Amino acid sequence: MGQQMTSGTMSLRGVAKYYRNPNGERMAALSPLDLDIAASEFVCLVGPSGCGKTTLINLLAGFDQPSCGSITIDGKPVTKPDSERIMIFQDYGLYPWKSALGNVMFALEAKGVAKSEAKATALHHLEIVGLKDSAERYPHQLSGGMKQRVAIARALAASPQVLFMDEPFAALDAFTRLRLQDELLRIWQEQQPTVVFVTHDLDEAIYLGSKVILMAPYPGRLRKIVDIQLPRPCDRTDSVFAAYRRELFREFQLVHEEAMDYAI
């Protein structure tokens, strides 16, 4: 993936995001937080809906600006999206008028890569996600899992230092989800991008993340950060896995209960 040693290091200082609710009151989607993410780290953001996961990842990706505080990546402030940092969405964001190949080529042509070279590179990335044979198919001819693979191939084709993923597997069936988790881990190990991965599934977070950040809503905030020391890929039935699961689950339940209380 050709990145330098320290690339994809993120630093957040006093970052918050406020919205006005319909009554004109200021609501904190994200209350001020500090956070550091090291290069090539795999960070999972997990928490109940409304806790600010999407808000946070959109700020990191430069799609939105914080109300206060600063976000820097490799020392440079984040002001707009960048092809060094690619977002992968739950609903794929593929162009329906382009084939799988055309969608992946888009990433390269946007960088000014010549068509023939873009095609070869795109095919290579489709091969990485196991879709070389479906290169000519259009998104509506692909299953959800295949669509997300195309989106991953498209992201990889841009050789990003950072991958942002907002609940990328949430719409997929359980079996496909497990397979894509393994594929993502393999890609992460081979290419070592920094990954920020949003999920509301605790098991998914522990299975993937080298660091799991538990968030809580009302207002959105960081609740607990746990470093996961497990070999990758790990055994989901392993006792260490179960220990992490217990530790996070207790906290997760508390967060959920508080969220429920708040909702009632």
Add this chain to the structure above:
Amino acid sequence: MNIGFQKIFSHLVPTVGLLGFISLWQFAAGFYPPVQLPGPLDVLRALRELMTDGVLFSHISISLYRFFSAYLLAVSIAIPLGLFLGSYITARRAMDPLLQVLRPISPIAWFPLAVLWFGIGNAPAIFIIFLSAFFPMLLATIDAVRQIPAIYLKVAANFGAGKMMVFLRVVIPAAFPGIMVGLHIAVGTAWIHLVAGEMLGAQSGLGYLIVDARNFLRTDWILAGMLVVGLLGLAIYRAMRQLEDLLKRRWGGV
């Protein structure tokens, strides 16, 4: 019901409906002189009469010429303008009051001005048809651009696509299905106004044929002209739909 029977039945119903209407027409025509209401057979005879000396075909070809030139003119102005107004909110806001006022004015109301400006001949009719196609196309194109899912543009921005690339490779294809809808609607409105435009001032074409037949009290020719207008309109509409289906299939889920 089995499939075969259902299929026959589904063809049978419209045929019976049509035959029923024609018989009713024939029956009703028995009560009136042909000048007031000619029967279906009279109309067929009139059609053959009009066809023999090539009169009908010259009317048809001039009408088609006006229709297609006006339609293509509308396409070539409405779509670029719609893409522009759809993309730039300030431009859209600036144009909005004008569009809101112009839109409810029937293209026919422009006729006196059209004659003053363009004289007689093809131009006023083409102008009327142009107007009738222009607004549906423009509004559909503006809507199509505005309804492009934000995620398409987000993705393009994320990969660092330039302005030109976003416009040509994302905005236009993403808006395309919506623009097709406008093109489709415009075929209908343009065809309707073709006849109206030709009835008002032209010296040729299907609309003129109908008005002229009235001057000679050739009611059978009037109905023959109307029949041709209906059938041709249907044919053009069908052709457009085929084109639309073809493109939709290519576009998949959208």
